Amino acid sequence: MTVAAVSEATFAQEVLGSASPVLAVFAADRCRPYWDMAPAIETVAREQSGRLKIVKIDVDKLTGIKADYGVRGLPTLILFKGGRPAARRVGAFMCKESLEEWINFELIRSTLTTYSAELPRASGFRLANGMEVAVIPDHRVPVVTHSLWYRVGAADEPEGLSGVACLLLHLMFKSRDDVADGEFSKIVTDLGGRHNAAGYRDATAYFERITSDQLRPVMELEAARMAGLRLAPGEVERERRTIIEQRRSAVDLNPVMRLREKMDAALYQDHPYASLTIGKVDDINRLSRKDALRFYKRHYAPNNAVLVVCGDVTEEEVRVIAESTYGKIPANPDARSRQRAQGPEVLTPRRVRHKDPRVVRTVFRRMYVVPSYVAGRPGEPEALDLLARILCIGPSSRLRARLVDTASLATAVGGEYRSEVVDFGTLAITVVARDRQLGVIEAAVDEVIEDIRSKGPTETELVRAKKALLADYVYASGSQAKLANRYGCALAAGRSIAQIEAWPENIARTTVDDIVRIAAQYLEIDRSVTGWLQPSRS
Amino acid sequence: MSIEVVTSPGGIEAWLVEDRFVPAFTMHYAFAGGSAQDAEGKCGLAFLLGSILSEGRASDAVSFDSHADALGLRHKFYVQKDAFCGVIETLSEDRFYAASLLRGMLGQPLDPAVVESGRQRLIDRVAMRLVDPRYVASTCWDAAVFAGHPYARPIAGTHESLAAIDTGDLAAYRGRVLARDTLKVVAVGAIAPSELGSLLDEAFGALPPTASLTPIPDVAPAAGGEQVVAELGVPQSVVVFGMGAVAPDHVDYAAALVLNNILGERLLEEIRMKRGFAHEVRSSILAWRHTSMLRGSVVARNAMVDRVLDLTRHEFRRMADGDVGADDLDRAKRALIAARAQLNLGDNNRTAARLLDGALAGFGPAYLHAQRVRIGAVSDYDARRVVRRLFDPQNLSVSIAGAPVVQAEAS
DSSP states (O other), rough: OOOOOOOOOHHHHITTSSOOOEEEEEEEEEEEEEEHHHHHHHHHHHHTTOOOEEEETTTTTHHHHHTTOOOOOOSSSEEEEEEEEEEEEEEEOOOOHHHHHHHHHHHHHHHHHHHHHSSSOOOEETTTOOEEEEEEEEOSSSSEOOOOSSSGGGOOTTTTOOHHHOOOOOOOOTOOTTTEEEEHHHHHHHHEEEEEOOOOOEEEEEEEEEEEEGGGHHHHHHHHHHHHHOOTTTHHHHHHHHHHHIIIIITOEEEEEEHHHHHHHHHTTTGGSOOOOOOOOHHHOOHHHHHHHHHHHHHOOOGGGEEEEEEEOOOHHHHHHHHHHGGGSSSTTTOOOOOOOOOOOOOOOEEEEEETTTOOSOOEEEEEEEOOOOTSSSTTHHHHHHHHHHSSTTOHHHHHHIIIIIIIOEEEEEEEEEEEEEEEEEEEEEEESSSHHHHHHHHHHHHHHHHHHOOOHHHHHHHHHHHHHHHHHHHHHTTHHHHHHHHHHHHHHTTTTHHHHHHHHHHOOOHHHHHHHHHHHHHHGEEEEEEEEEEEOO | OOOOOHHHHHHHHEEEEESSSSSSEEEEEEEEEEEGOTTOOOHHHHHHHHHGGSSOOOSSSSBBBHHHHTTOEEEEEEEESEEEEEEEEEGGGGGHHHHHHHHHHHOOOHHHHHHHHHHHHHHHHHHHHTTTTHHHHHHHHHHHHTTTGGGOOOOOOOOOHHTTHHHHHHHHHHHHSSSSOOOOOEEEEEEHHHHHHHHHHHHTTTSOOOOOOOOOOOOOOOOOOEEEEEEOOEEEEEEEEEEEOTTTTTTTTHHHHHHHHHHHHHHHIIIITTOOOEEEEEEEEEEEEEEEEEEEEEEEEGGHHHHHHHHHHHHHHHHHHHHTOHHHHHHHHHHHHIIIIIIIIIIIHHHHHHHHHHHHHHOOHHHHHHHHHHHHTTOOOHHHHHHHHHHOGOOOOEEEEEEOOOOOOOO
């Protein structure tokens, strides 16, 4: 018997002290509905063994416990988590599936309720010059992650100047500070800090990680290079060479990146998302100091920036330092980003092939244009997050089950939903083929996608995906760098702290119907590009 | 941040950083041994074991991976030269289930079908890496400077060695290496010491009490050799360079860290900043259980490899000649002390990984603090004494993968 009966003596230990959640079934032997659902209970108990414990409580014998929990109707099901009732229901379930659905739904709901109170949260304010600030206190260690996000990225580069956002990012570390006597990069390292930067399509971010007593000098330095970039002669030439090297090792040497580059171009056509953030080699070679400075003057201003500070600091401390540093920089009324070409307008299936002597394994890749968190209607992006997970992410995804586990056509399946962008998101699927049968793989992928568009996921798949996404969210909340990224990316794209923090609840609320709707609407072959990566003889 | 040493009722020890910032916790653990314990002719054995354990099936015929996925558990195994390691991260509410899953993964009967598919995947991965200049340069450096020693073998194995491994080899390795007496565990997150104790027993209690490791001799990397190891049709070459250094328990270890930091800054300055020859320039002091080394790498355009090598040798020469100023020392000491002042922390997984490194090197839980003190105490005199001995460019061994333009070295 997997379902054990408990006594007054064992109740405290078995139910309240249990490490895993416990479903307590309050019933009596005379209760017919209980016997009707007993087989379902047995099956669930067996299948969820280790994750969920199920016990039976005989209300005729355990009258005290019955009274403690106010049990009247029979059977009553109470789900205990961490010693407390998390959910209850009066009345039997007629089948195993509905019992399971109820348990799973309530487990996720209680995970969410418990955790939403325990997760770190941000508070925000705005400086007089329009700069947005978010603070996430984390007092574990005396360390602060300071990140500054400009609302400008590769997608805002003028025609023919691709790569200028990336060049500027490099040059920012060369900005000289006469007070501290040195380049930004060196001064931060000498303060014992680390720095980093990242160029995205819609944003450019600068990160510094320092001990909390160094927050003021770092904010002074960062503000100084926002107010005026000071470059020694020759810097542009040197950094351009470095970028070309970087492009060579990251893109040119990497067949998968070359395939991506071609697919982005085919998918986005005239829209600036069509090219990689690092830029095209011809453009990079032509960029001048004047180009970089013009781009800088137009976009780098407090009213076009978001500051996210996470670490051993309070909102008030950040406000005081921010006002005396960034706060002194006047707003630039002409700072404008986000004037984008429309597109992609022509919706038709596209196809790209890349052959490369360095290819060892053939790869199939499919990308769809879908809504992003900024451009999507409420609920759409969350449904896409779940859809991506169910379809192609993790060891239990549909595509993995079909291509790796069942048919042995592939050795790996992966995917991502790129969601924190301003104009369009993308949902991408990547399959590493076992042999070279890309045609067979493509047919199988299409079949799996058609199936999910018409029938949707099962409740079990949806619950698993929700739990996995919520767990990821909690893990990431334990890292200063990831918190800074979560808030910075979304705020820079134009979302609010409240919207960011509503994500777990929105995930929990998404239904199977939501997924069917989103899949049917957006996983449409006309919105996609298909890529084949194949070896060629060298 | 405080580190508590917890001993389970069954006698398993762990370092715990109890922290309630998020309702989750992560556990990093390692068994001594790693790829150096691979059987003769079967390199990649530990690596293959690590890659199949989570794909095996639990008693209900569902894979461990799938069980873990249902709760959003994250787990992985990875292999170093001297250690077989793992990570498991879970929401607090699923911690006991996570421990029982780990017990299942470590103790499962090995399934030949799972071994076979894991082997295929690994052979693929190795094939892909053989065209990656980074991988080729670094494995060839190991092969050249540790020739004849287990450290010379690649962790991931080769096509031939992987093909030679059978299920019995994997089971034998597991029985010899995955044992409680060499186990080091670091847990970080929302968990009380007493709970961690029962978790440790659940996860590791069924393992054999003692490992039976093949003795590995101490070794110093061979000095002075240059080799173009692989002509790969790529526009950039990867240069790996290095020489013997001192172990963490050596009196000069802190001085070596400081001096290496100075060297690294200078190489970055000369090769990347001033000339833009390369994007990536690195140098670090590495300590494995039976050797220690200074090892660096540069990714450079083929045509620049010669110049990069010249500049590198020149900087080693400058160091060996004692050209290290007091301000260099000051700056390097400050940077290293800050890096150990918990800068890496504020991230549960990084904290755990960092502490596990220390535990594996044989340090106590307070080692980050102890290292700060030792680094702070490095004097000008120490630095000058050590620098002459440690940075002699004659001792440099170099491996290059790519299509470098290199002139034969005039000796």
